[in-house]
Amino acid sequence: MMFLKSVGFLYLLPIGIFFGCLFMYPMIEGFLLSLHPEGAGGLSFANYVRFFSDPRMLRTLRFTAFDMGVVVTTISLFITIPLAYKLRRKFRGVVLLRTLVSAPLGYSGIIAVSIVYLAFSGWGLFNLFLMRAGIIVRPLDLVGNYTGVVLASIYQQVPILFLFILAALASIDPTLEEAAKTLGASEWQVFKRIIFPLALPAVTTAGILGYITNYSCYVTALIAGDPAYRTRTLMIEAYEQAYRRFDWSMATTVTTISAAIGLLIFFVYLRLQQRVMRRGSYG
Amino acid sequence: MDKAKERIAGIPFWIVVLGFVTLVIVPVLNTIIYAFSMGWYYPHLLPPRYTVCWFIRTFQVWRLHETLMNTGIIAVLVAIGSISLALPAAYALARLKVPGESFIVSTLIIPLFLPGLAYGIPAARLLYRLHLNNTYLGIALIQMLPITPYVLLMLRGVIAGIPKALEEQAATLGANKFQTLRRVIFPLARPGVAAAAAWAMARSISEFALTSLVAGPRTITLPIVLYSSYDTAGMLPTDNVALAVWLLVPTLAFMSFALRYTKPTTMALKGG
Numbered sequence: 001m002m003f004l005k006s007v008g009f010l011y012l013l014p015i016g017i018f019f020g021c022l023f024m025y026p027m028i029e030g031f032l033l034s035l036h037p038e039g040a041g042g043l044s045f046a047n048y049v050r051f052f053s054d055p056r057m058l059r060t061l062r063f064t065a066f067d068m069g070v071v072v073t074t075i076s077l078f079i080t081i082p083l084a085y086k087l088r089r090k091f092r093g094v095v096l097l098r099t100l101v102s103a104p105l106g107y108s109g110i111i112a113v114s115i116v117y118l119a120f121s122g123w124g125l126f127n128l129f130l131m132r133a134g135i136i137v138r139p140l141d142l143v144g145n146y147t148g149v150v151l152a153s154i155y156q157q158v159p160i161l162f163l164f165i166l167a168a169l170a171s172i173d174p175t176l177e178e179a180a181k182t183l184g185a186s187e188w189q190v191f192k193r194i195i196f197p198l199a200l201p202a203v204t205t206a207g208i209l210g211y212i213t214n215y216s217c218y219v220t221a222l223i224a225g226d227p228a229y230r231t232r233t234l235m236i237e238a239y240e241q242a243y244r245r246f247d248w249s250m251a252t253t254v255t256t257i258s259a260a261i262g263l264l265i266f267f268v269y270l271r272l273q274q275r276v277m278r279r280g281s282y283g
Numbered sequence: 284m285d286k287a288k289e290r291i292a293g294i295p296f297w298i299v300v301l302g303f304v305t306l307v308i309v310p311v312l313n314t315i316i317y318a319f320s321m322g323w324y325y326p327h328l329l330p331p332r333y334t335v336c337w338f339i340r341t342f343q344v345w346r347l348h349e350t351l352m353n354t355g356i357i358a359v360l361v362a363i364g365s366i367s368l369a370l371p372a373a374y375a376l377a378r379l380k381v382p383g384e385s386f387i388v389s390t391l392i393i394p395l396f397l398p399g400l401a402y403g404i405p406a407a408r409l410l411y412r413l414h415l416n417n418t419y420l421g422i423a424l425i426q427m428l429p430i431t432p433y434v435l436l437m438l439r440g441v442i443a444g445i446p447k448a449l450e451e452q453a454a455t456l457g458a459n460k461f462q463t464l465r466r467v468i469f470p471l472a473r474p475g476v477a478a479a480a481a482w483a484m485a486r487s488i489s490e491f492a493l494t495s496l497v498a499g500p501r502t503i504t505l506p507i508v509l510y511s512s513y514d515t516a517g518m519l520p521t522d523n524v525a526l527a528v529w530l531l532v533p534t535l536a537f538m539s540f541a542l543r544y545t546k547p548t549t550m551a552l553k554g555g
Contacts, residue, residue, distance in 0.1 A: 011375035012387065015368045015431065022406050023394060023428060030405030082299040100304050103311075106538040107531050110491040110506045114527045115310040118317065123324060123520060125313035132328050155306060187292045216398030218492050223513060235400040235492070242404050243496075252408075255401040262397040269396070270389060 027259065030252035037249050047253035057237065057254075064234045065261070068217050072150055073210040076157045077203065083158070084165040085191060089174075098166075102159040109156070113223045116152040117143050148224035149217070149231045156220070157213055161206040168202030169195065201276045208269050212262065234258045314531070317524040337525035344522065345508050347529065353419070354488055354504040360423035361487040362480040365431040366438070370476070373438035374468075378447075392432045399429060399492045407496035417499025425493045430486050434479045441475030442468070478544035485537035489530060505530050 037046045051057050087098055104112050120126050120142040127139040142148060172195065180190050196203075218235035225231030234254055242251035317323065318337060320330030341347050375381055376388065394402060406425055407416070415421030445468060453463045491506035498507055509526045512518050 008375040008379040008381035011371040011379070012381065015372040015391065015435065018368055018427070018431070019391065019394075022409065022424060023402055026405035026409045027402055030408070033408075079299055079303055082296040083303060086293070086296045086300050097300065097304065100307055101300075103307055106485075106535045106542070107489065109489045110509060111489055111527060111530050111534060112310075114509060114523060115314045115531070118520065118524055118527070119310035119313035121520075125316070126309050128325060128328070131325060151306070155310070158303060212396055216401075218398065218400055219510075223510070235398050238400050238404055239496075242407075248408065251404055255404050259397050259401040262401060263393070266393060266396040 027256075031256050033249050034253040034256050038247055047250055048257075050250070051253055051257065060232045060234055060237050061257075063232060064215060064217070064258075067146065068149070068153070068214040068221075068233060069211050072153045072157075072214045073207055075150065076154050076161055076210050077207055079154060080158050080161040080165055080206070081196075081199075081203065083162055084169050085195060088166060088169040101162055104155055105159045105163075110219050110223070112156045113152045113220050116155050117148065117224045120148065120151060143224050145226055146231055149221050152220045152224040153214055153217065157210055160213075161210055164206040164209070165199060165202050168199045172198050201272075204272060205269070205276075208265060208272070212265060215258075215261070215265075314524055314527055317521060318528045320521075337519075337521045338528075341522065341525045341529065345512075345526070347508070350503055350505055350508050351529070353502055356419055357422050357426065357494075357502075357504060358484040358487040360419060361426050361430055362483040364423055365427050365434045365483050366476060366480055368427070369431055369435040369438050369479075373435055373442050376435075377439050377442040391435060394429050395432050400496070402428060403493045403496050410497050416497045417502050419502060421497045422494055422502055422504070423487075425497055426487050426490050428493070430483050433486075434483055437479045437482065438472075438475065441472050441479070444475070445471045474544050478541045481537040482541035485534045485541060488537070489534045 034047050035043050035045065037044055037050075040046055083101060087094055087101065107115075118124055121144075122139040122141075126142070127136070130136045131139065142151065176194055176198075177190055180194055185193065216235065217233050218239070221227055221231040221233045221236060227236050235258070238251050238254040238258070241247050241254060316330060319333050319335065321332040321334040321336075323330035372391075376384060381387065403425060406428060410416055410421045410425060413421075415424065449467050449471070450463055453467050458466065488504075489506060490504075491510060494504050495507055495510070498504060505526070509523070509530060512523050512526055
């Protein structure tokens, strides 16, 4: 009741109605629809049983959660951490390098996927250059498969993670590093013993956000990959169930399952944020 | 000797930096050269001839004038819609005491943590029932689902950044609540609001997945054309490239405008 009496309630009403009508209500409705499979009368978990027993669906789930989520996020972090580490201090040309690294933020989504696809395809600049240099004889198959999805994903993702981790590294007191160096630590030791532990909360946050992006992968797998089989993600499956097979009940089963996994990750993220806030180690 | 050792230890790091910079530059270079090239294939390192005919062809083959208009109208609708929903909420969250504030914020940002189609497909079902498919309003509404939470986070930062003392001074000098809003808050928030609007438009212009759920023949947007150009018979790679450039230029323009005024990390939760 106190909430209803406060003035803030009125300000929050429009956005609340919008999300209530177009987000919450359809999601609940979708969940209920998933419990009414095509052809069956009454409530039934048949769609969920089908999802978790169909090897094709399980393969899609594994690809989305592991091959996209875990593997691509790990690759992105392994690229981002050295990038942020090297570009964390001011030197000649650092602004240019930082701009270049974060440039894909300006055109993510279908544009980034398209131009990566075009550049690494059989007639793109990359293969052309390697062939002219005599390194390869015929074009490498870099797109239309998992490699293409990985390339297009890290192209869009590393810039975001870079800004996150760069902000965290910039807030580390430089005297710590100098002290370690004075005491004879090598660059690698400084990185391993000082920089990395202090940046760990930011790296974890970045990793979770990266995981969500990769787990949600749709258009990237559609254009740069092989959506029919090898790089089929949950979202491609949901779209095809709804718009190709018109089995909306199965489609909402897939969306409910992926939303449940997304919510789970969201709660993990909130808990971590709270812990970090309490410890105050990274703002 | 220590210096030399340090240099060697730094080499793997620099390889990663150069590798990623190459990965960023190659697609952009490839796109720009290809879009203006004629007869560019294997033995030629650079195109033998340059042309703008691919851009003209996009108008002839894809009726691009209609598509560009649709895309623009939807982007404006999304910017207006998301800001008018998010601005009052951002003001309340930044300035007023709202009970359960952190709970409200975390509820409102849930869409950022779910795959677009996971809420898009159920929402599209509702929009079909309301006969809003194949309309500008329907596409704008579904695009606003992931865009509004970001705009809210950005605007909350903008309003929290306005010094509270200014408002208090205005009140001391006899301004009422409405006058304070109009004369103090709005002028100071304007650059931030413009940046949020530009960001919303950039996202709207390049949104493919959600648009494809409700778009119809009368409301085709540029990303839909770009996607369909991949599996339409008789399409040349140059068509894809020319369409990508049509999409790249406005998005990059709006995005760089937005990034000049806001910290990217506040909105860097998800790219697309």
